[in-house]
Every structure is written in structure tokens, then in C-alpha cells.
Amino acid sequence: MRFQTDVRDSTRIGFASGDVSGSGKVLFAAEEPDGNTLVICDETPVHPVSFRWPDQPADRGVMITAGGQRLEITDAWTGMANAETGELVFGEDARALGRTGDEWKSVVIHVITGDAPAAGETVSIEVDADRRRKLSLAHTAAHLSAFALNRAAKSYWTKEGAALDTLGNPDFDKEAIVSALLSEQASVDTYRVGKTLRKKGFELDRFVADLPAVIEAINGTLRGWLSEPTAISLTPVPSTLDTRRLWECVLDGKQAQMYCAGTHVASLQDIAAITVSIEPVDGGVVMHTAAR
Structure with a gap:
């Protein structure tokens, strides 16, 4: 699956230091044909499943919009965004890239239920800590x-x-x-x-x-x-x-x-x-x- 985005950098992540809550600015949000709503933020505490070595399942949690809407995070994927063109790929399309150069950046794709938050909006993110x-x-x-x-x-x-x-x-x-x-x-x-x-x-x-x-x-x-x-x-x-x-x-x-x-x-x-x-x-x- 491929999308065109304004994403140019790798997602800043908090899970490596144990964070289970945080916030981020929405850089991209869209609905894919399967009905999933996909959201990329500049920063997140959510750990995504890797398409290269999918040993650890993704975190689950909640994304809270500025208006207080609670959007369930049902999954999280690792995607690849091209820093030069903004092209976003994930799943088998990302795997098919093989070894990539510096132009491809790893990003966290949140899979949520409900309507997509607006690009540029700052959302709060809470991970299922247990x-x-x-x-x-x-x-x-x-x-x-x-x-x-x-x-x-x-x-x-x-x-x-x-x-x-x-x-x-x-x-x-x-x-x-x-x-x-x-x-x-x-x-x-x-x-x-x-x-x-x-x-x-x-x-x-x-x-x-x-x-x-x-x-x-x-x-x-x-x-x-x-x-x-x-x-x-x-x-x-x-x-x-x-x-x-x-x-x-x-x-x-x-x-x-x-x-x-x-x-x-x-x-x-x-x-x-x-x-x-x-x-x-x-x-x-x-x-x-x-x-x-």
C-alpha cells in the first residue's frame, strides 16, 4: 500500500525509554481501502510491529484529540517514508524495498478507529501500560x-x-x-x-x-x-x-x-x-x- 504524504523524517519515539504516554503533532491521516484509519505523528510513545522482524506485537492504546475525542489505537505498523518525495509505503510494499538508502525514513503508523484527526493537530497518546x-x-x-x-x-x-x-x-x-x-x-x-x-x-x-x-x-x-x-x-x-x-x-x-x-x-x-x-x-x- 502506498500514499503520498508530507512526512520527511523518522518518527521520534518514547517507548525505548519506557514511556507509555506522550503527545505528537499529526503529520498524516487517511483511510485505506480496508477501512483502517492511519495516523502518523512526529512523536509517539507507541511501539509498532516491524515488517522486517515482527517478533514483538504492536502496542495498543488511545489517541485523544484536542476536542477530547478518544480514538482507539488497535494496531501500529512500521512504515517507510521517502524524505525526498513524501511517498509512504508499508506492509509488503515496504518489505519489497529491501535495503534502503538514507532517503527512506522509518515511521510509526497508528491504526485507529473513528474519524481521522486533522493534520497539524496535536494529540495525546496513551499506551496500554499493562x-x-x-x-x-x-x-x-x-x-x-x-x-x-x-x-x-x-x-x-x-x-x-x-x-x-x-x-x-x-x-x-x-x-x-x-x-x-x-x-x-x-x-x-x-x-x-x-x-x-x-x-x-x-x-x-x-x-x-x-x-x-x-x-x-x-x-x-x-x-x-x-x-x-x-x-x-x-x-x-x-x-x-x-x-x-x-x-x-x-x-x-x-x-x-x-x-x-x-x-x-x-x-x-x-x-x-x-x-x-x-x-x-x-x-x-x-x-x-x-x-x-
């Missing part, structure tokens, strides 16, 4: 379980050459992941071990045979990390949707890092427990992470 908290909990737990998985899988690499995570372990999560899906307080990560990873020395058959011990090791690592809660940061903030943000947390006395476009809790102290289970599938494994 849903955000649960999704943030799930996303942080997913990162922690990925680092714990890498640690438990270390002995199943028989060759050097795999990328290392920032804790110094072969990065099985990065090398093998093919899909990730977050829901409230849970995540599902699917890993495939094909010819490339087998050539790099990962022994999937032995790993699967040892799954009970691997799972026990992962859960033990997670319990240890949660017993020494430390702060979690996502930088830089403030930032735009285009900005590449770095997730950081001290684990085992080292700075664990990975790039992430989602939302997170502020500290390991916000997590009571994380439990991981893993099941084999054809050519790989699926890891389920539950957090509370």
Missing part, C-alpha cells in the same frame, strides 16, 4: 534465555569460526534463529541447523540427545542471573524509530549486549522467574520461554 509491561517482560526474558542457550550449547560446537556473543560463547541464537514470536510474558524461538552450521561444527544430534541436561543448565543459569539483579539499558534515548538501539545488561560480571528494536523492563529485579523448555523439530529445535 500490555506493554507484559510484552517488555517477555522480550527481556527472551534475550536472557538466548544468552543462557548460547552458554549451554557451547560444548556442542566442535570447530571454531562461529560468531561469539558478548559473553564470549558461540552465538547459537544468532547463527541458527529463523523466527521469534513474543506474546504477553512468553516467547517462542525457532532454530534451524542446516548445512552451514553443521560445517561450522555444531552437533545437533548430540545436542538433541542431551536436551534434558541442556534445559536444566539453561534454567540454572537463568536462576543465577536473576538472583543478582542489575539494571537493563536500551540506548540511545531519546531517539527516532530509525535509530539502532543497543540492549545491555551485566551477566556473569560481563556486559551482555545485543541490538534490539523492542521494549524491555528496567531491571532484572522486575522479573520473578524465567522458565525455558526446548523441543526438537525437524532440522532444529524450538525454545519456549515463560516469564513472570
Whole structure:
């Protein structure tokens, strides 16, 4: 889907710093053929789903107009706006762009119910804070379980050459992941071990045979990390949707890092427990992470 707009810059976002409320000036509003009303503001606290890696679902909430009308935000998408022409694309059209140059800017598209607010109007935006908290909990737990998985899988690499995570372990999560899906307080990560990873020395058959011990090791690592809660940061903030943000947390006395476009809790102290289970599938494994 494509629209012509006056949007020229990436949306300034507040979700990276944990904001669940804010305001923004309406830059674009229109109704698409499916009946959705689409709104882009210069600034928003709303986290949109990504068309590139749609692991974290979008925030929901309310947009409040200057006249007091409450418009339900039922979804939020990542769109691409051309800074030179104002052309707006999203969905499969955005995906089809592939790698883009500096002229394409990432923007948050709010999907709302009701009539579109007027361009130039300043609106207030409130995010469903409970849903955000649960999704943030799930996303942080997913990162922690990925680092714990890498640690438990270390002995199943028989060759050097795999990328290392920032804790110094072969990065099985990065090398093998093919899909990730977050829901409230849970995540599902699917890993495939094909010819490339087998050539790099990962022994999937032995790993699967040892799954009970691997799972026990992962859960033990997670319990240890949660017993020494430390702060979690996502930088830089403030930032735009285009900005590449770095997730950081001290684990085992080292700075664990990975790039992430989602939302997170502020500290390991916000997590009571994380439990991981893993099941084999054809050519790989699926890891389920539950957090509370």
C-alpha cells in the first residue's frame, strides 16, 4: 500500500525509554481501502510491529484529540517514508524495498478507529501500560534465555569460526534463529541447523540427545542471573524509530549486549522467574520461554 504524504523524517519515539504516554503533532491521516484509519505523528510513545522482524506485537492504546475525542489505537505498523518525495509505503510494499538508502525514513503508523484527526493537530497518546509491561517482560526474558542457550550449547560446537556473543560463547541464537514470536510474558524461538552450521561444527544430534541436561543448565543459569539483579539499558534515548538501539545488561560480571528494536523492563529485579523448555523439530529445535 502506498500514499503520498508530507512526512520527511523518522518518527521520534518514547517507548525505548519506557514511556507509555506522550503527545505528537499529526503529520498524516487517511483511510485505506480496508477501512483502517492511519495516523502518523512526529512523536509517539507507541511501539509498532516491524515488517522486517515482527517478533514483538504492536502496542495498543488511545489517541485523544484536542476536542477530547478518544480514538482507539488497535494496531501500529512500521512504515517507510521517502524524505525526498513524501511517498509512504508499508506492509509488503515496504518489505519489497529491501535495503534502503538514507532517503527512506522509518515511521510509526497508528491504526485507529473513528474519524481521522486533522493534520497539524496535536494529540495525546496513551499506551496500554499493562500490555506493554507484559510484552517488555517477555522480550527481556527472551534475550536472557538466548544468552543462557548460547552458554549451554557451547560444548556442542566442535570447530571454531562461529560468531561469539558478548559473553564470549558461540552465538547459537544468532547463527541458527529463523523466527521469534513474543506474546504477553512468553516467547517462542525457532532454530534451524542446516548445512552451514553443521560445517561450522555444531552437533545437533548430540545436542538433541542431551536436551534434558541442556534445559536444566539453561534454567540454572537463568536462576543465577536473576538472583543478582542489575539494571537493563536500551540506548540511545531519546531517539527516532530509525535509530539502532543497543540492549545491555551485566551477566556473569560481563556486559551482555545485543541490538534490539523492542521494549524491555528496567531491571532484572522486575522479573520473578524465567522458565525455558526446548523441543526438537525437524532440522532444529524450538525454545519456549515463560516469564513472570
